[in-house]
Amino acid sequence: MQDSEKLISDLKDAFVNIDSAQVNDLLKQAIESGISPKMIIEKAIRQGADEVGKKYEACEYFLPELVMSGEMMKEAITFLKPKMQAEGITSSGKIIFGTVKGDLHDVGKNIVISMLSVAGFDVTDLGVDVPPEKFISEVETKTPNILCMSSLLTHTMPELDNVMEILKKEGLREKVKVMVGGRPVTKDYADKIKADSYGKDAYDAVEEAKRLMAVK
Numbered sequence: 624m625q626d627s628e629k630l631i632s633d634l635k636d637a638f639v640n641i642d643s644a645q646v647n648d649l650l651k652q653a654i655e656s657g658i659s660p661k662m663i664i665e666k667a668i669r670q671g672a673d674e675v676g677k678k679y680e681a682c683e684y685f686l687p688e689l690v691m692s693g694e695m696m697k698e699a700i701t702f703l704k705p706k707m708q709a710e711g712i713t714s715s716g717k718i719i720f721g722t723v724k725g726d727l728h729d730v731g732k733n734i735v736i737s738m739l740s741v742a743g744f745d746v747t748d749l750g751v752d753v754p755p756e757k758f759i760s761e762v763e764t765k766t767p768n769i770l771c772m773s774s775l776l777t778h779t780m781p782e783l784d785n786v787m788e789i790l791k792k793e794g795l796r797e798k799v800k801v802m803v804g805g806r807p808v809t810k811d812y813a814d815k816i817k818a819d820s821y822g823k824d825a826y827d828a829v830e831e832a833k834r835l836m837a838v839k
């Protein structure tokens with residue numbers, strides 16, 4: 624196995640084993656050896672989170688492990704954030720971003736926000752458990768170009784649709800582009816609720832946001 628592949632694989636295992644000292648050590652080594660934050664996020668953090676999720680489903684891990692893995696991922700993102708290179712900034716726009724009502728997951732949202740920010744977007748983070756009325760009032764008063772919503776739970780996904788319906792009812796739907804994402808969210812679901820865009824990860828989100836800004 625190549626050195627960098629081994630480092631990434633060890634880092635993923637350290638996440639899965641909830642070994643935060645090992646995670647910190649390997650994160651530093653990975654950056655020093657030139658592995659990109661993108662690779663670290665997708666191959667170690669996201670895949671590590673998937674394995675933690677599987678262990679939780681299999682009752683090998685319980686809520687404390689989920690909480691600890693969430694905290695470790697947040698710390699890793701804080702460390703990686705300044706290392707994400709600003710891309711050639713050609714597009715910018717105003718974005719309002721939040722995790723939908725009933726949902727407390729924010730690691731993925733925070734990664735997407737970091738990437739959008741380094742790509743030149745002006746992002747307002749509404750946090751987690753955001754009630755639909757809050758999304759609506761922010762669209763009304765801040766007039767963002769794009770509204771981004773995240774959902775990590777199957778049972779909070781209908782909140783995405785709920786916000787779309789209220790936007791329509793309030794006559795705001797034509798005034799803002801809507802992008803949705805999160806682990807259970809699919810392109811099919813985004814199409815079904817008539818969102819303008821879906822992103823599977825942070826890099827997709829940046830590409831999609833640029834595309835939406837180009838659409839009149």
Ligand code: B12
Nearest residue numbers: 673676693727728729730731773776777804805806822824
């Ligand atoms: C850490 C974690 C937690 C932590 C969250 C901490 C935090 N601050 O976020 C805590 C402990 C709070 C938690 C709680 C719960 N969790 Co949880 N959790 C996870 C876990 C292990 C990791 C999530 C994560 O951070 N992933 C890493 C990030 C990088 O990935 P991501 O979130 O998918 O984000 C990426 C993309 O989806 C995308 N993206 C995300 N949002 C958006 C938005 C837009 C607009 C775009 C374009 C893209 C995009 O880009 C991101 C970056 O690449 C997942 C398992 C998993 N594989 O996801 C379970 C999981 C999501 N949780 C689950 C469950 C069941 C729960 C609880 C109900 C458990 C309980 N019994 O209480 C509670 C619910 C609490 C609530 N009301 O929200 C289930 C959900 C099952 C389902 N389909 O509904 C999962 C899948 C675990 C499992 N396999 O069972 N959890």
